[in-house]
Amino acid sequence: MSNPVIGVLALQGDVREHLVALAVADATARPVRRPEELAEIDGLVIPGGESTTMSKLAALFGMREPLRERIADGMPVYGTCAGLIMLADKILDPRSGQETFGGIDMIVRRNAFGRQNESFEAQVEIAGIEDGPVEGVFIRAPWVESVGARTEVLAEHDGHIVAVRQGNALATSFHPELTGDHRVHRLFTEMVRAVR
Amino acid sequence: MSSTSNFQAPETGTARVKRGMAEQLKGGVIMDVVNAEQAKIAEDAGAVAVMALERVPADIRKDGGVARMSDPNMIEEIIEAVSIPVMAKSRIGHFVEAQVLQSLGVDYIDESEVLTPADEVNHSDKWAFTTPFVCGATNLGEALRRIAEGAAMIRSKGEAGTGNVVEAVRHLRQIKNEIAKLRGFDNNELYAAAKELRAPYEIVKEVAELGKLPVVLFSAGGVATPADAALMRQLGAEGVFVGSGIFKSGDPAARAAAIVKATTFYDDPKIIADASRNLGEAMVGINCDTLPETERYANRGW
Numbered sequence: 001m002s003n004p005v006i007g008v009l010a011l012q013g014d015v016r017e018h019l020v021a022l023a024v025a026d027a028t029a030r031p032v033r034r035p036e037e038l039a040e041i042d043g044l045v046i047p048g049g050e051s052t053t054m055s056k057l058a059a060l061f062g063m064r065e066p067l068r069e070r071i072a073d074g075m076p077v078y079g080t081c082a083g084l085i086m087l088a089d090k091i092l093d094p095r096s097g098q099e100t101f102g103g104i105d106m107i108v109r110r111n112a113f114g115r116q117n118e119s120f121e122a123q124v125e126i127a128g129i130e131d132g133p134v135e136g137v138f139i140r141a142p143w144v145e146s147v148g149a150r151t152e153v154l155a156e157h158d159g160h161i162v163a164v165r166q167g168n169a170l171a172t173s174f175h176p177e178l179t180g181d182h183r184v185h186r187l188f189t190e191m192v193r194a195v196r
Numbered sequence: 197m198s199s200t201s202n203f204q205a206p207e208t209g210t211a212r213v214k215r216g217m218a219e220q221l222k223g224g225v226i227m228d229v230v231n232a233e234q235a236k237i238a239e240d241a242g243a244v245a246v247m248a249l250e251r252v253p254a255d256i257r258k259d260g261g262v263a264r265m266s267d268p269n270m271i272e273e274i275i276e277a278v279s280i281p282v283m284a285k286s287r288i289g290h291f292v293e294a295q296v297l298q299s300l301g302v303d304y305i306d307e308s309e310v311l312t313p314a315d316e317v318n319h320s321d322k323w324a325f326t327t328p329f330v331c332g333a334t335n336l337g338e339a340l341r342r343i344a345e346g347a348a349m350i351r352s353k354g355e356a357g358t359g360n361v362v363e364a365v366r367h368l369r370q371i372k373n374e375i376a377k378l379r380g381f382d383n384n385e386l387y388a389a390a391k392e393l394r395a396p397y398e399i400v401k402e403v404a405e406l407g408k409l410p411v412v413l414f415s416a417g418g419v420a421t422p423a424d425a426a427l428m429r430q431l432g433a434e435g436v437f438v439g440s441g442i443f444k445s446g447d448p449a450a451r452a453a454a455i456v457k458a459t460t461f462y463d464d465p466k467i468i469a470d471a472s473r474n475l476g477e478a479m480v481g482i483n484c485d486t487l488p489e490t491e492r493y494a495n496r497g498w
Contacts, residue, residue: 012222012223012224013220013223014222016222033461048219049222049224050221050224050245050281052279052280053243053456056242057242057457057460060457093279095239095279097240115281115303116217116281116302116303116328117301117327119208119217120206120208120213121212121213122205122206122207138213140217140281157206158206175216178216179212
């Protein structure tokens with residue numbers, strides 16, 4: 001079977017690192033910036049970056065509605081950090097005009113772990129990922145304040161939810177793409193394979 | 197899965213966390229702002245971060261005198277006003293200004309030639325800080341020396357406050373060409389290259405293997421239009437700092453949003469054309485040829 005085609009939303013953020021991680025995880029990875037490019041992908045990664053900037057650019061270039069529809073249709077998506085925020089049905093403290101794509105029944109708090117001085121690395125045990133904890137890189141990271149009944153909590157740090165899954169949508173507060181460990185990207189690639 | 201399974205204590209201020217922060221800014225625009233109101237305009241326009249400073253470079257040039265770190269009150273007001281990261285400038289080698297900025301909670305410190313240097317020999321030891329640093333560079337050797345001192349992000353040193361991109365173009369082309377040259381060297385040649393670059397061998401070797409800097413590279417200095425921003429991206433900058441170009445122009449909000457669009461779609465001339473329509477007056481600008489040597493900021497730092 002050929003590799004699944006997984007897009008990385010390339011409006012802003014650490015796109016390159018995700019493209020590299022996906023390629024290692026046996027996906028055909030490509031950047032996606034335009035609505036018509038959504039038709040060519042089996043799954044999508046929403047990278048880390050600034051969620052306010054990403055939200056504005058998505059609206060400006062007509063990506064918000066088509067993406068919402070694809071996600072609601074069941075296209076597998078994986079969001080890291082700002083990407084987790086973009087997948088939340090609700091943001092606790094949104095900036096004016098900041099809207100998400102939604103897809104996961106959860107409420108997120110932006111920059112919950114603090115400013116850059118508080119950014120940290122810690123080991124995180126993720127349900128469904130074998131062979132020990134992953135290195136969690138948390139950068140001005142959000143956490144998940146609460147989840148709905150259909151959302152599965154995959155990991156916590158210091159009593160706060162930092163990884164979740166609901167159906168074909170996966171999200172982490174931290175950045176596996178910045179480490180050499182691609183197990184989370186492998187998990188996502190498998191999720192994309194399963195629905196293709 | 198419970199919090200008790202985190203065996204190691206969390207660690208702040210690591211190289212990965214500092215460099216990783218800059219990775220999140222890629223593809224974005226960082227804008228100079230002098231007050232909370234401008235910071236909000238920048239955030240609403242889609243800036244990925246703001247640089248808090250008392251006077252934009254065009255005014256620093258006009259006013260003359262010694263340019264220093266900004267008033268902590270003004271920096272704190274900007275931190276309060278926006279949720280995007282806030283950067284601030286310290287003078288080159290003025291590690292106490294940097295300590296103050298760290299204590300204020302800024303997200304990135306720019307050890308900047310736009311301010312008057314405090315030390316003519318030494319830059320600050322940036323490894324000593326939890327807050328990451330961005331530094332300017334005119335060529336590869338300078339970039340690698342800054343990285344050796346702990347810089348987690350590099351930017352070009354285009355002439356700030358001139359509205360003229362020519363110097364930033366020169367620096368980016370220079371850095372890119374020197375990296376391409378390193379790629380062609382064998383191991384024997386890398387030792388001599390390190391000596392010539394006046395940079396540590398380990399970092400030179402890493403760049404030769406990666407084919408890029410080990411940290412994010414942005415453009416800074418002289419960007420005034422959407423096309424300027426897209427030019428810098430096509431030349432290899434991973435994002436763009438815009439200083440005087442926005443708030444010294446006729447319609448800052450419109451120009452800021454237009455530069456953000458052009459930075460994302462830097463390879464799409466139709467979108468850049470649309471972004472360039474009806475922006476009003478660009479900043480007037482200064483020809484770098486007519487700038488006396490003593491007024492060139494790029495000569496500050498080494």
